[in-house]
Amino acid sequence: MSVANLLDRTETLTARQKLVAIVGIANGTLEFFDQYVIAFVLLFILKPWHLTYGQTAVVLLSSGLGSMVGSFVWGWFADRFGRRPALLCILLALSGSSICLSLTPDGGWLYLAVFRAGIGFGVGGYSVVLAMVQEFMPAAKRGLVGGAISVSAAFGLLLASLITSLFAEALGWRGMFLIGAVPALFSLFVFRAIPESPRWAAAKGRMLVARRATAWTLGVEEASLPEMPDEGSVRRGGSWGELFRYRRSLVVGSLISFGIVTGYYGLFLWGPTLLVQVLGLTPKAASHLMLVAGVSGIVSRLLFSWLLERWGRRGAGFVATAAAALAMAIAGMAASSVWPLGFGISFLVACFFCDGCLAISGPYTTEIWPARLRAAGAGWTYGTAGLGKMIGPAGLALIVGSSDVLTPKATIDAALPAFLFLGGWLLLAGVTFFFARETRGLSLEEIEEALEREVKHAGVDSHISSLSRNG
Structure with missing residues (x-):
């Protein structure tokens, strides 16, 4: 009996599988705490250091660039040397x-930017956490647990907010950074x-x-397990060139993410400004409304994690992206016609479904790769998605006619085209789900077998086409 047969034969989680899931969420929370704490540190140093907009932008964007590099590096590392190391x-x-x-x-903003890139480099390993957790799970719960891991991003932000409100004055900004050493x-x-991933080891x-590792996961004595046959030919993996053999996974995963x-x-960078302009809220009231959006986002991520196993990846993915895009279009129309109630409701609805989208994209774009390339493939999609963190605000800046690409100055006149711009990207992801492979209920090994058949079939077609051209 293989590792896959043993891990997938039950539909409930063992105590050890629950531990792995909790560790995954805790790990992600610590990672995103380190990512978000800079926003609160800047409150302490912005005026004393006399930071310009350009210097602040470099500090903030350096983490995003580091994250993109880290996602590629850690994915390759995890496929080559293991998830645990x-x-x-x-x-x-x-x-x-x-x-x-x-x-x-003091005043060393460039030094700050360099090591903020180091934080981003570490956060780029989030895809490795997803891959590792999924490889311990049975097929029936893989989507649910994978989606739940995405809640760690919201927990990280809430943790940074909580620690700032309770301890910032006592610790100072240097102490805030030191808390980030807890990982x-x-x-x-x-x-x-936690042992090494049993599926990675078998591959x-x-x-x-x-x-x-399988005995540990199931909570049984190793001697009680049946003999495990050789899993077949062992392939080193981790080569970036191999990713391009799985073109469907590469294109679908990248476009969705x-x-x-x-x-x-x-939406989340531009939203607070419009809340002030359209609803006439004070900045403090707008921050409270964004807090409501953040809490509802946790509910949304948990809901769509559950729906992944009920509606499937394609169904849940299309509903979340289409609903988010529609809510954005309504918000844009409400803002342009200065309808505060309609804007406020549709804005919160858009935030809700956008969070649900993230609970789907991470698990799905991780499980559509063979074992030897799973972390590298997930790292590729996570890394390319990092471009969206820059293109979203930059595109908005062009629409509203602002030179500030980090936090464009939103205007009511630009609300409709801006929201259509953002909704269009979500709609692109939704349409892409129609071309995605459904993976609900399939083991990771069954998905891999289907991928290999697809690649082999594509190779045969390419060979036949080449023979035809050569006469």
Whole structure:
């Protein structure tokens, strides 16, 4: 009996599988805390350091660029050397960068930007967390657990907000950065508590490791497991060139991730300004409404994590993206006609469904790759989606005629075209789901077999076409 048969034969989670899921959420929360804490640190240093807009933009955008690089590097590393060592290195990179940030000299914005890129580099390993968690799960719960991991982003932001409100004055901004070193301690727990992914070990032919990890996952004695056959030919994997053999996964995954991230970040960066302009709210009241959107986002992510296993990836993905795009169009029309109530409701609805989109895209774009390329493929889609974090605000800036590409100055006149711009990207992701492979209920091994058949069939067609051209 193979690793896949043993892990997929039940439809309920064992205590150890629940532990892996909790560790995944905790790990993601710590990662995103490190990512978001800079927004609160800037409140302390912006005026004393006399930072210009350009300097602030460099500090903030450096993390995004680091994240893009990290997603590619950590994906390759995890496929080559294992999920567990990759995760440990990611946590240490985050902690080391946080410690360095706490030592930033006063006024050293360039130093701050460099090590903020280090934080982003560590956060780029989020796709490795998803891959690792999914490989411990049975097919019946993989989507649910994978979607739940996305809640860690919201938890990270809430944690940063909570610690700032409770301890910022006592700790100062250097202390805030030092809290970001906690992942180093968490890595010790991970090292002792969580074994290597059984599926990765089996794919690498390390059957003793796979057998031990499977017994741990199921909570049984290793001796009680049946003999595990050789999983077949062992392929090293981790080569970027191999990703392009799986063209459907590459194109579908990239378009889904890019479209959703572009729409999401554009909405959440631009939204608070419009809340002030259209609804006439004070900045404080607008922040409270955004808090409501954040809390509802947690509910949305959990809901769509559940719907992944009820409606399937394609169905849940299309509903979330189409609903978000429609709500954005209504919000744009309400804003342009200065209808505050309609704008406020449709804006919150758009935020709700945008969060649901993120609960779908991460798990789906991770599971559509073979085991030897899973982390690298997920890293590719996560990295390319990082462009959306820049293109969303930059596109809005062009629409509203602003030179400020980070936080464009929203105007009511530009609301409709701007919201249609953001909704268009989400609609692109929704249409892409029609061309996506449905993976609900399939084991990761069954998905891989289908991928290999598709690649082989494409190779045969290409060979026949070449013979025809050559006469």
